[in-house]
Amino acid sequence: MSLRELAVSALLVLGVVVTLFSCLGVLVMRDAYDRLHYTTPAAVVAPVAIAAAVVLEERLSAAGVKAVLVAVVLAVTNPVLGHATARAARIRQFGEWTVREEEREGGSPP
Amino acid sequence: MIGMAGMNEWMVAALALLAGLVPCGVVCLRGGPVDRLVGLELAGTVDTLVLLLLAQAYDRAIYFDLALALALLSFAGGLVFARFLERWI
Numbered sequence: 001m002s003l004r005e006l007a008v009s010a011l012l013v014l015g016v017v018v019t020l021f022s023c024l025g026v027l028v029m030r031d032a033y034d035r036l037h038y039t040t041p042a043a044v045v046a047p048v049a050i051a052a053a054v055v056l057e058e059r060l061s062a063a064g065v066k067a068v069l070v071a072v073v074l075a076v077t078n079p080v081l082g083h084a085t086a087r088a089a090r091i092r093q094f095g096e097w098t099v100r101e102e103e104r105e106g107g108s109p110p
Numbered sequence: 111m112i113g114m115a116g117m118n119e120w121m122v123a124a125l126a127l128l129a130g131l132v133p134c135g136v137v138c139l140r141g142g143p144v145d146r147l148v149g150l151e152l153a154g155t156v157d158t159l160v161l162l163l164l165a166q167a168y169d170r171a172i173y174f175d176l177a178l179a180l181a182l183l184s185f186a187g188g189l190v191f192a193r194f195l196e197r198w199i
Contacts (some may be wrong), residue, residue, distance in 0.1 A: 012123045020130045026152050027133035032144040043155045054166050066174035070181055077185040084192035089144040091196045
């Protein structure tokens with residue numbers, strides 16, 4: 001087994017393990033705000049690892065470039081989606097998403 | 111290895127990732143609407159990764175477009191769900 005094949009396998013294992021633990025994290029957390037944190041490793045670490053594995057295997061051919069593009073799209077859109085979801089959760093809870101009066105005086109958010 | 115003929119490491123990784131859809135499905139079945147949306151978003155990400163791995167497993171460059179399309183569409187779908195969950199659903 002060459003060094004390149006070893007690196008490809010290691011990157012694949014990293015991507016799969018990170019994603020599976022993200023799924024478990026989303027399952028065991030209590031509320032939506034806590035769950036949202038666990039979508040990030042699956043959308044940033046895992047695609048980058050898998051895209052790196054594809055690039056190692058295929059060089060920067062059409063497949064390699066598209067894999068990198070998918071990783072970039074996932075890494076860029078996930079924070080936007082997370083913000084939109086947290087905003088929706090907060091609006092459902094309080095009717096607005098901006099800072100409320102009782103949170104202004106250095107109090108911890110609920 | 112018995113029963114593993116024709117499978118490469120990419121297919122094994124894709125199969126392993128499919129197991130991650132089970133927790134996402136459980137989250138989608140329990141909790142409040144926003145919790146279910148988070149489960150759906152994570153399921154979209156996992157599906158994108160599975161398509162990425164399968165494209166490489168079958169060694170067709172054109173299949174990578176499926177993963178790209180799903181990444182963009184699950185983002186748009188998540189935004190629409192989040193928008194409607196704010197007040198109207």
